[in-house]
Amino acid sequence: MNDFRIKTDVLVIGSGIAGSMAALTLADAGVDVTLLSAGEDLFACNTELAQGGIVFHSPEDDPVKLEHDILTAGWKQNYRRAVCYLAHKGPEVLQKTLIDAYKVPFAHRAAADWYFTREGGHGIARILYAKDHTGLTIMQQLAEAVSKRPNIRVLTNRTAIDLLTTHHHASHLDFKYNLMDQCVGAYVFNEPLNQVEIILADFTVLATGGAGRIYLNSTNSNHAIGAGLSMASRAGAKLYNLEYVQFHPTTFYQGAKRFERRFLISEAVRGEGGKLINGTGEAFMTRYDQRADLAPRDIVTRAIMAEMLRTGDDCVYLDTTHGMRNEVAERFPTIYGKCLEYGIDMRTTPIPVVPAAHFFCGGVLVDTRGRTTLERLYAAGEVSCTGVHGANRLASTSLLEGMLWGYSAGQDIAKRLGKKWKLTKKLMDNIPEWQNPGDIQNEDPALIAQDWATIRHTMWNYVGIIRSTARLRRAFEDLRTLSKNMHDFYRQTPISKPIIDLFHGCQTAYVVTQAAMRNKQSLGCHYRVD
Numbered sequence: 001m002n003d004f005r006i007k008t009d010v011l012v013i014g015s016g017i018a019g020s021m022a023a024l025t026l027a028d029a030g031v032d033v034t035l036l037s038a039g040e041d042l043f044a045c046n047t048e049l050a051q052g053g054i055v056f057h058s059p060e061d062d063p064v065k066l067e068h069d070i071l072t073a074g075w076k077q078n079y080r081r082a083v084c085y086l087a088h089k090g091p092e093v094l095q096k097t098l099i100d101a102y103k104v105p106f107a108h109r110a111a112a113d114w115y116f117t118r119e120g121g122h123g124i125a126r127i128l129y130a131k132d133h134t135g136l137t138i139m140q141q142l143a144e145a146v147s148k149r150p151n152i153r154v155l156t157n158r159t160a161i162d163l164l165t166t167h168h169h170a171s172h173l174d175f176k177y178n179l180m181d182q183c184v185g186a187y188v189f190n191e192p193l194n195q196v197e198i199i200l201a202d203f204t205v206l207a208t209g210g211a212g213r214i215y216l217n218s219t220n221s222n223h224a225i226g227a228g229l230s231m232a233s234r235a236g237a238k239l240y241n242l243e244y245v246q247f248h249p250t251t252f253y254q255g256a257k258r259f260e261r262r263f264l265i266s267e268a269v270r271g272e273g274g275k276l277i278n279g280t281g282e283a284f285m286t287r288y289d290q291r292a293d294l295a296p297r298d299i300v301t302r303a304i305m306a307e308m309l310r311t312g313d314d315c316v317y318l319d320t321t322h323g324m325r326n327e328v329a330e331r332f333p334t335i336y337g338k339c340l341e342y343g344i345d346m347r348t349t350p351i352p353v354v355p356a357a358h359f360f361c362g363g364v365l366v367d368t369r370g371r372t373t374l375e376r377l378y379a380a381g382e383v384s385c386t387g388v389h390g391a392n393r394l395a396s397t398s399l400l401e402g403m404l405w406g407y408s409a410g411q412d413i414a415k416r417l418g419k420k421w422k423l424t425k426k427l428m429d430n431i432p433e434w435q436n437p438g439d440i441q442n443e444d445p446a447l448i449a450q451d452w453a454t455i456r457h458t459m460w461n462y463v464g465i466i467r468s469t470a471r472l473r474r475a476f477e478d479l480r481t482l483s484k485n486m487h488d489f490y491r492q493t494p495i496s497k498p499i500i501d502l503f504h505g506c507q508t509a510y511v512v513t514q515a516a517m518r519n520k521q522s523l524g525c526h527y528r529v530d
Contacts (some may be wrong), residue, residue, distance in 0.1 A: 004190070004197040006152070007428070008034040010413055011185055013160050013228065015046030017135070018381025018402035019207030020142040021097065022370075025410025027149040029419060034199060035146065036158040037222045043136075046209050046221050048384065049134025051266035051334065053127035054098075054399040056091050057115045061126045065089035071392035073121040074294040074361075077241075077388050077525045078448055079387020084390050087369045090400045093407050094128075100140040109177065119267040119395035127396045132266055135399065141387035160227060161187040161196065161434075163204065163235040163377065170430045181236060183377035184423055187434050190246040190431070191497050196434035202421050203376050203413045206232060206364060207406065210382035215357035215508045217462035219248055226508025228383035232364045233511050237374040239265070240385045241362025242515035244525040246393050247465050248358035249300040250276075252351065253315040254342055262356040263338055263434050265318055265390070267395050270294060272331060277350060279313045288501040289529045298392040298525050301355045304466055308354075317350035340374040355465060359398060361389035361525060362515070370409030371416045378413065380405035391524025438492030447489075448498050454482055455509050463513050468530045472517045479510045 011028050015037040017398065023035045039045045066087040073076050078530070087107055098104045105114040106128040118125035130137035146152050165183045168177040187199040208228030212220030249260035250269070268292045275283045288293040290302035295303075295455045304316050320328050325347040327337045332346070339346050362387040370378040381402035388401050462475035483506055490499055522528035 004035065004195055006197060006199045006422075008097065008199060008201050009417060010034070010203045010207045011199050012036065012207060013186060014045065014209060014381065014383070015042040015154075016047035016207060016209055016381060016402065017142065017399055018330065018406035019205065020139070020210055021403050022205050022207060022378075022380055023146055023152050024142065025407050026150065026414055029410070029414035029416055031151065033152045034153055034201070035154050036160065037154065037156045038159055038217055040156050040164060042154070043139055043145060044221065044223050045139070046135075046212075046224055047402070048139045049219065049264065050099045050399055051132045052119055052268040053076055053117060053129035053134045053396045054094065054114070054138070054403070055126055055396050056094055056114070056128045058114075058124060058126045060320060061124055063384065065123060070394045070397065071124050073388070073392050074390025075392060077523065078390035079265060082368060082387040086397070087094040088367065090404045090522030093404050095398065097407060098138060098403065098484040100395070102145050104141045105332040106134075113493060117268050117271050118294070120291075120294045120300060121394045123295075124137045125271075127268070127271075128190055132268065132334045133385040139320060146168070155188075155192040156198075159189045159497050160208070160231060161189055161190065161495070161500055163336060164200070164431055165199070165233045165235050165374065170427060172393060175427065180375055180377040181227070183235065184427065184431065186331070187230075189497060189500055196495060198431060198433065199234050200423060200428050202417060202423055203378065205370070205376065205409055205413070206372075207381045208382050208383045210360040211505075212359070212513070213510045214455055214459050214512070215260050215464070216503050217251070217354070217356040218455040219262050219356050221261065224501065225505040226499075227504040228379065229511065230473065230492045230504040230507040232372070232377075233507060235374055235377070237372045237377060238365040239363065239515075240365040242360070242512045243519045244361035244389070244391050245357060245463075245512065246359040246361055246525050247355045248295055249297055249304055249355050250318055251356040252274050252342070253354040254352070263334055264358075265342065265353055266332070267350055269318060269320060269335065274318050274320045275322075276300070277319050278307055278311055279317070279359070283319075284316075291413065292311045296392055297395065298508065298527070300357065301465060302527060304353075304423065315354045316351045318353050319350040320346045320392060321350065321528065323346055339496065340444065357401070357460075361385075361391065361393050366405070368408060369412040370405050371412065376463055379407040380409050381439040385460055427433060436494055437490065439494055440492040442489075443493050443496060443499065445498070448502055451482065451486065451502055454478070455505055459509050459512070461507075463516055465527065467516060467526070467528050469528075472513060475513045479506065479513055482506060483510055497521030
């Protein structure tokens with residue numbers, strides 16, 4: 001296989017709100033950026049699937065109130081400095097970028113007279129939205145802005161294989177004996193050409209999103225398989241809080257049929273007055289929490305699971321037939337249309353819902369500038385652990401976090417770029433070509449599908465909403481065996497996207513399980529019955 005080398009100032013891996021914001025911030029500072037997307041465009045991400053909205057500030061709001069709500073939802077396991085940074089700086093950067101620069105059309109009565117909604121865990125309405133397709137609307141504006149920046153090179157259908165580091169890859173002993181390990185880019189698979197490219201960069205930003213697709217039932221895009229977590233783990237960057245996996249309480253349920261992706265029923269539906277009921281029509285949430293339907297997500301999820309166990313039903317229902325029925329089609333057109341496809345009219349019929357894996361509260365450990373513990377490597381968005389979310393994420397903070405840390409990483413890198421941080425020719429010449437593991441064509445789609453089924457069933461059953469020592473130990477043993485078998489079987493196989501994704505997914509599942517085993521305290525999203 002031929003070797004392709006690309007040199008760029010900054011490599012951004014991932015094109016959602018965090019990656020696009022980092023790229024735009026850098027480009028506006030005059031930096032040359034290479035932006036990678038795993039799909040055919042910038043929309044191969046979870047950002048476009050975000051329905052509810054993004055935290056801003058309403059007239060009666062202040063940063064202290066927002067901090068309080070974030071800390072309460074996160075069971076006070078949050079990093080307070082990061083929470084303070086988000087609460088104070090986030091709305092300011094949102095105004096400067098998404099509203100003023102990129103003209104995202106959030107719902108409003110008149111200029112700067114916004115409509116605000118409220119979701120679970122929020123004491124007041126402070127969330128901006130664009131009907132029920134907020135993430136898609138934001139991405140449309142960011143993608144247009146990226147297309148107008150000549151110093152952003154967008155490479156699509158690219159899958160990162162491994163981060164390049166001086167300790168792991170540089171062949172000269174001068175680099176191996178240097179105590180500071182540094183990230184200098186990535187090995188990247190070019191799917192259309194079936195080639196591995198070496199992209200060398202002065203700085204690298206991981207913005208690969210979450211890992212919800214390692215679970216059987218998930219709201220995430222097919223690309224959310226933990227690629228960034230897997231690569232960062234192998235490169236030696238510190239990971240933190242991986243055990244805190246948030247499950248969204250309400251995704252559309254249609255019999256026992258399993259979709260590739262569970263369709264999300266936004267928490268904003270409950271924020272606007274929707275009520276959870278069981279099969280007999282009883283609104284049950286007050287039996288589990290005084291905040292009822294607007295309790296934080298981890299509490300609502302466990303309440304739904306407990307109610308299903310108590311009644312023996314396969315789902316519960318979200319009732320929008322009272323109070324909001326006349327406005328539901330206008331306020332939630334995407335959800336309304338999807339439900340109609342399956343014969344459910346939200347105005348007259350409650351929606352059948354079940355929980356599904358939704359968001360990773362942990363990830364690659366970063367500071368408020370997005371710096372990781374590996375020099376020259378930054379991370380932003382769901383792949384990172386800023387400390388904002390603690391043991392459970394407050395609704396609609398993820399888009400704000402991704403935007404803010406993407407922007408902050410871009411600003412910090414732009415300040416550091418200079419002669420001191422330019423990769424030397426000696427270092428670049430000492431990064432070897434990609435070594436293909438083998439040339440035996442033994443890749444079998446049926447085996448790959450079965451391996452994925454094993455990963456997803458194992459994570460759902462043993463490392464899911466309710467955990468125990470026995471379940472976690474079983475998951476650890478099964479994933480350890482699977483990992484060994486995969487390495488043995490595919491050692492002779494040429495590289496391909498299905499194999500890269502499978503390795504990323506398997507390793508991510510393994511490290512998440514290990515984190516869950518280590519944490520003996522039952523808290524928030526990490527709920528242990530023992």
